[in-house]
Amino acid sequence: MASFVAFLAQVMALCRKELLALLKEPSSRAILFVPALMQSLLFGYAATYDINHVSYAVLDQSRGAASTALLTRLDGTGVFERTRTLTSSRQIAQVIDDNDALMVLSIPSDFENKLSAGQPSPLQVILDGRNSTTAGTAGAYISSIVASYNQSNGYASGGITVERRAWFNPNLEARWNIMPALIAALSMLQTLLIAALSVAREREQGTFDQLLVTPMTPIQILIGKALPAIMVGLVQSTLIFLIIRFWFQIPLVGSVWLLYLGLFTFTGASVGIGLSISALSLTMQQAMLYTFFLIMPLMLLSGLLTPVRNMPAALQVATYVNPLRFGMSIVRRVYLEGAGLSDVATDFIPLLVIAALTLPLAAWLFRHRLS
Numbered sequence: 001m002a003s004f005v006a007f008l009a010q011v012m013a014l015c016r017k018e019l020l021a022l023l024k025e026p027s028s029r030a031i032l033f034v035p036a037l038m039q040s041l042l043f044g045y046a047a048t049y050d051i052n053h054v055s056y057a058v059l060d061q062s063r064g065a066a067s068t069a070l071l072t073r074l075d076g077t078g079v080f081e082r083t084r085t086l087t088s089s090r091q092i093a094q095v096i097d098d099n100d101a102l103m104v105l106s107i108p109s110d111f112e113n114k115l116s117a118g119q120p121s122p123l124q125v126i127l128d129g130r131n132s133t134t135a136g137t138a139g140a141y142i143s144s145i146v147a148s149y150n151q152s153n154g155y156a157s158g159g160i161t162v163e164r165r166a167w168f169n170p171n172l173e174a175r176w177n178i179m180p181a182l183i184a185a186l187s188m189l190q191t192l193l194i195a196a197l198s199v200a201r202e203r204e205q206g207t208f209d210q211l212l213v214t215p216m217t218p219i220q221i222l223i224g225k226a227l228p229a230i231m232v233g234l235v236q237s238t239l240i241f242l243i244i245r246f247w248f249q250i251p252l253v254g255s256v257w258l259l260y261l262g263l264f265t266f267t268g269a270s271v272g273i274g275l276s277i278s279a280l281s282l283t284m285q286q287a288m289l290y291t292f293f294l295i296m297p298l299m300l301l302s303g304l305l306t307p308v309r310n311m312p313a314a315l316q317v318a319t320y321v322n323p324l325r326f327g328m329s330i331v332r333r334v335y336l337e338g339a340g341l342s343d344v345a346t347d348f349i350p351l352l353v354i355a356a357l358t359l360p361l362a363a364w365l366f367r368h369r370l371s
Contacts, residue, residue, distance in 0.1 A: 011220050011223050011227075014216070014220070014225070015224050017224075053081065054079055054081070054103065054134065054138045055100070055102050056082060056105060057085070057086055057091075057103075058082060058105045058106075059086040059104065059105070059106045059107065060085075061106075061109040062107050062109055062110070062111035064112035066111060066112045066115050069149075070123075070145075070146075070160070071105075073148075074105075074145055077141075080138075083101050084101055086104070089106070092104050092106065096128050097339075101128075102128050102134060102135060103135065103139070104125075105124070105142075106123075106126065107123060115159070120161045121159070121161065122161050122162075123146065123160050123161065123162050125164045129176065129177075139162075142162060143162050146159075176336065177336075178304075179250055180250065180331050180335040181303075181304050183237050183241050183259075184263065184328045185302065185304055185328060186240055187233045187236040187237040187240065187263075187267070188233070188270050188324055188327070190232070190233075191271060192270050192271075192273065192277075192291055192295065193274070194232055195226070195229040195270070195275050195278060196274040196275075196281070197288070198229065198274075198278050199278035200281040200282070200287035203281070203283070204283050204284050218364070221363070221366055222275065222359060222362060225275060226359065229274065230264070233271070234260070234263060234264065234267060237263050237267075241259075252335055253335065253337060254334035254340075255338075255340075258339075258344070259331065262330035262331060262344065262347070263331070265351045266330065268351075269323040269355040270324075271359075272358030272361075273323070273358050274291070276358045276362045277291060277294075278362070279361075280365060298323075298324050301315060301318055301319045302319070302322060302324035303328060323350070323351055326347040327351065329344070329347045330344045330347045330348070
């Protein structure tokens, strides 16, 4: 028991030293939090995106010539790709929840009979509002295809009418998709940099060798270096979360504790990468260059701007080593869907694997990296 208390005391002393180094200057405190505040507001008002590839599923209960002709016209656009053909309305929720398709077309059994009788025949389009801009564009494109179909078949009155429903984002606001992702994305930028500079700063100042000859083990040094960066990352995530929830009025559907469990796991994986960079770097300049080299690929391969499923196959494989992809997936699904732990468990696994590899690697590099 006494040895464990001594272990904790040494770790806490190192944590205190790291926090003092980060927060002792007013300018340093401002750099830690002001950029996250400004970026979250900027993204909330200015950022948007669009794509030209839409996956969809279809539930055709009519199976007539009219529905077949409409689906053929849709498939022939080159924009829509059918990923699933459903047999029951009970499958719709699973397809949307699992991101298997951006939208589901539901064609009722009396679709062709109503068209033949000259009556309006509804076509239900269920959209995944988490990709709001793409969903809105896809819905508008569906409407234009239906209008063209009505015109070519001479439906001056009646014809096909489109009924749209957007799940998880009823008004299809792009902000609802982008802002929750920033809870992970913006905090990672500085968390990665703080961790990357941690050891490199002490190597440059000549104090890291003194730290290594203390009674502290590499594991204690690792924990003492990691915890302050994780704490700063979680505080930044909280700041962004509060802006999203109370300034932009985007409601949180899921559990707060699950959201923070995901953020803690994600931040731990990010800090592991940052500490590995720091242990490999001899100077702060090297650490900054390595970090800036990684940040852009991590952002581009995260799914923030382009859905992962629309990337080339090789890049989709590369995203499995990117903690930001899975961190944003957890945040978005918990925040917008109300997903439970069983729903996002598969996103925790890559994060835990990344942390389990990078944190021990950083501890090993602390002693074995040649100066």
